[in-house]
Amino acid sequence: GLEGGAKNQFSTFSNFITTINQKKEGIGNRNSPTQLVLPNIKNVRDLPRICLDVRQKQRMSIDALPQELKAPFPPEPSLPIRTKTVKDFQDDVEKSKASGDWKAVHSFYSTTFDSFLEINAAFKKDTNSPFNTVEDSGIDTQFVNAVYDALLNTPQDVQKSVLKGIINGLLQEWTGPRTKDDLRAYCILLQNPQFSNTSTYVIYAHLLRQIAALTEADHHFLVHWSKKISQKRFKQVVDRLLQFISLRLFPAKPEEFPPMVKCTWWIPSATKVLALFNAANSLISPPIISYTDFYNSTLDHIDLMEEYHNWQCYGNSHRFSFCQYPFIISIAAKKVIIQRDSEQQMISIARQSLVDKVSRRQKPDMNMLFLNVKVRRTHLVSDSLDELARKRADLKKKLKVTFVGEAGLDMGGLTKEWFLLLIRQIFHPDYGMFTYHKDSHCHWFSSFKCDNYSEFRLVGALMGLAVYNSITLDIRFPPCCYKKLLSPPIVPCDHNTLVGICDVTLDDLFQIMPELAHGLSELLSYEGNVEEDFYSTFQVFQEEFGVIKSYSLKANGDKIPVTNQNRKEYVQLYVDFLLNKSIYKQFAAFYYGFHSVCASYALLLLRPEEVEILVCGSPELDMSALQRSTQYEGYQKTDLTIRYFWDVVLGFSLDLQKKLLHFATGSDRVPVGGMADLNFKISKSETSTNWLPVAHTCFNQLCLPPYKNKKELKQKLIIGISNAEGFGLE
Numbered sequence: 180g181l182e183g184g185a186k187n188q189f190s191t192f193s194n195f196i197t198t199i200n201q202k203k204e205g206i207g208n209r210n211s212p213t214q215l216v217l218p219n220i221k222n223v224r225d226l227p228r229i230c231l232d233v234r235q236k237q238r239m240s241i242d243a244l245p246q247e248l249k250a251p252f253p254p255e256p257s258l259p260i261r262t263k264t265v266k267d268f269q270d271d272v273e274k275s276k277a278s279g280d281w282k283a284v285h286s287f288y289s290t291t292f293d294s295f296l297e298i299n300a301a302f303k304k305d306t307n308s309p310f311n312t313v314e315d316s317g318i319d320t321q322f323v324n325a326v327y328d329a330l331l332n333t334p335q336d337v338q339k340s341v342l343k344g345i346i347n348g349l350l351q352e353w354t355g356p357r358t359k360d361d362l363r364a365y366c367i368l369l370q371n372p373q374f375s376n377t378s379t380y381v382i383y384a385h386l387l388r389q390i391a392a393l394t395e396a397d398h399h400f401l402v403h404w405s406k407k408i409s410q411k412r413f414k415q416v417v418d419r420l421l422q423f424i425s426l427r428l429f430p431a432k433p434e435e436f437p438p439m440v441k442c443t444w445w446i447p448s449a450t451k452v453l454a455l456f457n458a459a460n461s462l463i464s465p466p467i468i469s470y471t472d473f474y475n476s477t478l479d480h481i482d483l484m485e486e487y488h489n490w491q492c493y494g495n496s497h498r499f500s501f502c503q504y505p506f507i508i509s510i511a512a513k514k515v516i517i518q519r520d521s522e523q524q525m526i527s528i529a530r531q532s533l534v535d536k537v538s539r540r541q542k543p544d545m546n547m548l549f550l551n552v553k554v555r556r557t558h559l560v561s562d563s564l565d566e567l568a569r570k571r572a573d574l575k576k577k578l579k580v581t582f583v584g585e586a587g588l589d590m591g592g593l594t595k596e597w598f599l600l601l602i603r604q605i606f607h608p609d610y611g612m613f614t615y616h617k618d619s620h621c622h623w624f625s626s627f628k629c630d631n632y633s634e635f636r637l638v639g640a641l642m643g644l645a646v647y648n649s650i651t652l653d654i655r656f657p658p659c660c661y662k663k664l665l666s667p668p669i670v671p672c673d674h675n676t677l678v679g680i681c682d683v684t685l686d687d688l689f690q691i692m693p694e695l696a697h698g699l700s701e702l703l704s705y706e707g708n709v710e711e712d713f714y715s716t717f718q719v720f721q722e723e724f725g726v727i728k729s730y731s732l733k734a735n736g737d738k739i740p741v742t743n744q745n746r747k748e749y750v751q752l753y754v755d756f757l758l759n760k761s762i763y764k765q766f767a768a769f770y771y772g773f774h775s776v777c778a779s780y781a782l783l784l785l786r787p788e789e790v791e792i793l794v795c796g797s798p799e800l801d802m803s804a805l806q807r808s809t810q811y812e813g814y815q816k817t818d819l820t821i822r823y824f825w826d827v828v829l830g831f832s833l834d835l836q837k838k839l840l841h842f843a844t845g846s847d848r849v850p851v852g853g854m855a856d857l858n859f860k861i862s863k864s865e866t867s868t869n870w871l872p873v874a875h876t877c878f879n880q881l882c883l884p885p886y887k888n889k890k891e892l893k894q895k896l897i898i899g900i901s902n903a904e905g906f907g908l909e
Contacts, residue, residue: 258360261300263287265322272329285337288330292344295351295364302326302367303360311359313403318363324412327372338373342382345371349385357397365390366404369452370412374419377426377435384445387423391451398455405459406467413456413467420453421507425477447499450507457506464686470786474509483508487516491780505784510792514649514851517781517793521575521647524779528575549579554597556582563601564637574640574776578648592876595845598641598650605638606654612638612765618693621655624762624769627723632768639772642794647776651796651848659687659758661787661794663766668782670774679766683758685750692757699750708743715741717749719756732756796848800836802829808855813863814883821861823889827896835897842900845876871899 268287275281291301300306302319310317330338345368369390374383390401405413427445430436457473460466478501490502501508508516529548536543550573554562567574580597606613606622612634613622624635645652659681666681685703689696702709709715717736720729731737732752741749785793806825814821828839837847843859850856857879864873864882872895873882886892 258296258300258303258306260306261291261297263301265319265325268322268325268329272333281334281337284329284333285340288326288333288337289340289344291326292341293347294344295348295361297344298348298364298367299360303363309359310363313400316363316366316400316404316407317359318367318404320407320409323367323370324409327370331372341371342373342379345382345386349382349389357393359400362393362397362400362404365393366401369416370408372415375422377430377432380423380426380436380445383423384442384448387420387448387452388444390455391448402455402459402462405456406462408467410467413460414472417453417456417468417472420449420456421473421475423449424453424475424507428477428481450499450501450504453507454504457504470506470788471510473506475507476509476511478508479512479515483512483516484519487520487781502784506786508784510789511852513781513784513789514793516784517646517779518649520779520781524575525577528573529577532573532576548576550574550576551579551581552597553581553583555584556600559601560604560634560637563597564633567637567640568633571775574644575647578644591878592845594648595650595876598645598652599841599846601641602652602654605634616691619657619691621657621691623657623660623691624765626721626761626765628764632764635765635768636772636775639769639774640776641772643773643776646790646793649850651846651850652794653846653848654795656791657687657690658787658791659683659690661790662687663759664770664773664790665782665785665787668785669780670771670778677763677767679763679770680759683754685754687758688754699753702741702746703750705746709746710740710742713741715749717741717752719753719761721761730756730761792851796846796850797853798848800833800840800847800849801854802831802836804854805857805859808857808859810858810860811862812860814861820883820885820892823886823892824861824883824896826889827893835900838900839896842872843874843876843881844879871895873899 271283271287275284291297302323303310304317304319308317330341348364348368365386368386373379374386393401408416424446427436427439427442427449436442453473460468460470460473481501486500486502489498490500493500505513532547533543536547550570552563552566552570554566578594580593582593582597604610606615608615611627612625614625615622642652642654644650662681663679666679671678685696685699688699702713705712717732717739718729719732720727722728729737732749733739739745782790806829809816811821828836831839841847844857860878860880862880862882864870864884866884868884868886868891870884872884874880875882883892884895886895
């Protein structure tokens with residue numbers, strides 16, 4: 180009977196999530212372009228709508244729903260009268276435990292879960308009230324929690340009666356739209372802890388299928404009701420859904436489940452229900468659980484590129500792909516997709532260069548397969564700018580760096596140092612491109628006007644090249660920067676379309692200029708007369724090269740006083756001016772520089788936080804984890820020299836540990852996969868112990884002579900890692 184259930188296509192699901200999360204578009208300048216620039220991407224039928232974009236957090240009321248969804252509520256059937264309270268139930272459970280007679284408890288469970296009406300009769304706070312709003316589900320949460328907490332400790336026949344009742348409810352013939360009582364029942368049933376057991380998965384799958392097939396308006400209610408669930412219960416539901424997907428993909432006992440060909444809808448249904456919880460999580464600030472709690476690491480082991488290509492070709496059509504729901508794909512898996520997509524683009528560009536050369540009957544040169552950058556250390560920024568501007572057509576080739584006058588061959592190490600030195604120089608306060616804010620420990624774009632913004636484009640291209648070539652950078656931008664970098668994630672074809680503009684809040688300003696943000700927050704909560712006490716107008720004053728300049732936040736802003744009534748508008752315009760308008764040209768150049776290298780569908784899969792991790796890696800060093808994953812050549816991990824080494828390193832200050840990592844790998848940041856992804860190796864150097872350690876940063880390899888004692892090793896190691904600039908050949 181269950182297998183013969185409704186086989187609705189979930190065609191409205193993507194539209195629902197898009198609607199519920201969609202932000203208000205800015206007037207005129209934020210309209211989505213009708214044409215998109217997608218270099219080197221073939222056979223794209225339509226731009227996939229990322230249905231669960233957690234960057235978009237607008238709360239949506241029922242009035243905001245499309246007109247066709249505003250159907251009158253179907254009448255609620257009258258509910259049976261049930262008077263049992265939480266205390267009555269708990270007393271019954273205690274009596275049953277003491278006497279061993281579970282009849283009363285069995286009767287309660289079998290009656291309560293026998294139908295959706297009975298579920299509402301037991302758990303609805305007031306059976307006479309409709310509870311037809313998104314603000315209040317009308318569910319007696321305390322009672323639901325008590326019933327579920329006791330369920331797994333009851334005899335098997337009690338637990339079976341609950342599952343039998345749920346089957347009865349799911350087999351009910353639906354003759355019209357779902358009522359709010361039906362939605363309440365779905366919301367309650369999703370929290371049933373029995374669905375953690377694989378023996379219940381067939382029932383669970385049909386429950387998920389029915390929920391996934393609900394209308395957009397019904398999903399709207401479930402999302403808003405779900406965000407009221409406690410953090411503990413919310414996390415449990417999410418974990419159950421992730422486990423369900425994992426075990427269906429890779430079952431420990433395949434015989435426990437129907438053949439995959441008979442239940443291809445299991446995983447899409449579960450993923451779509453999980454999307455509702457992701458949408459609910461994104462509506463609250465701070466979110467109920469971390470976005471990383473939605474990652475399913477099992478997906479790291481499937482053919483991700485097939486998923487990615489299906490998504491490219493079929494978009495959000497009825498062909499399911501996990502890429503339609505990027506919140507479930509871990510950052511490690513997304514990195515794999517981006518790397519492979521980058522490699523394919525590199526190969527395609529290199530092949531085209533080779534074909535062009537041959538077609539002109541010219542001799543092929545291996546250098547044409549790379550982006551070759553030659554720079555002088557004494558003119559690092561200007562040389563880099565000239566090279567990247569001159570070789571713009573080659574940006575998607577593999578990067579290869581040469582320092583003029585040095586013999587080092589770039590197998591990766593020179594590239595890392597080029598990035599490091601260039602970033603260090605560009606972000607130096609004396610250079611004037613970026614302002615360092617000590618309170619927030621981050622850089623922000625200088626608002627000073629200039630004639631040429633090409634250096635900002637260079638910084639954007641550097642970040643793009645770093646992601647494209649899997650290099651981590653020591654850049655300290657606030658999260659707001661990465662949100663702007665994905666606004667929009669695909670470069671618009673119309674260059675008149677504004678880029679790098681996103682909705683910003685006081686929270687974003689707190690992450691950059693906490694003192695100023697605190698002052699604006701005080702203004703919003705001030706209980707006195709704002710106009711008389713602050714005497715401010717809708718103006719901003721900024722110092723530029725020793726001259727104070729004023730900017731109006733709106734037309735005739737210098738004549739409009741800030742009052743108790745308009746102070747919210749003033750604060751919002753002030754924040755928007757600082758983070759969007761005052762730095763528009765600088766950030767637009769930075770945006771185009773980044774996307775000149777990284778233009779890819781894969782960016783649509785990323786959250787701003789994930790872009791930051793891909794660019795910067797993690798600053799958290801765990802040297803114990805590095806010790807566990809280190810490989811040895813010529814040494815054993817029990818050798819005295821190796822034991823001395825780790826005793827010294829684990830005792831280093833954080834600054835010295837970063838210097839060691841930079842010395843050995845070319846970067847002091849940890850990649851996405853953690854220390855294990857470094858593939859760090861310590862090799863035995865047969866040179867004299869008078870020599871310093873040597874590093875091959877191309878291969879993350881440290882060559883360590885067999886020093887006689889710990890003191891000598893520590894002394895030589897500190898000298899080596901503290902003087903680690905420049906390359907030579909032995």
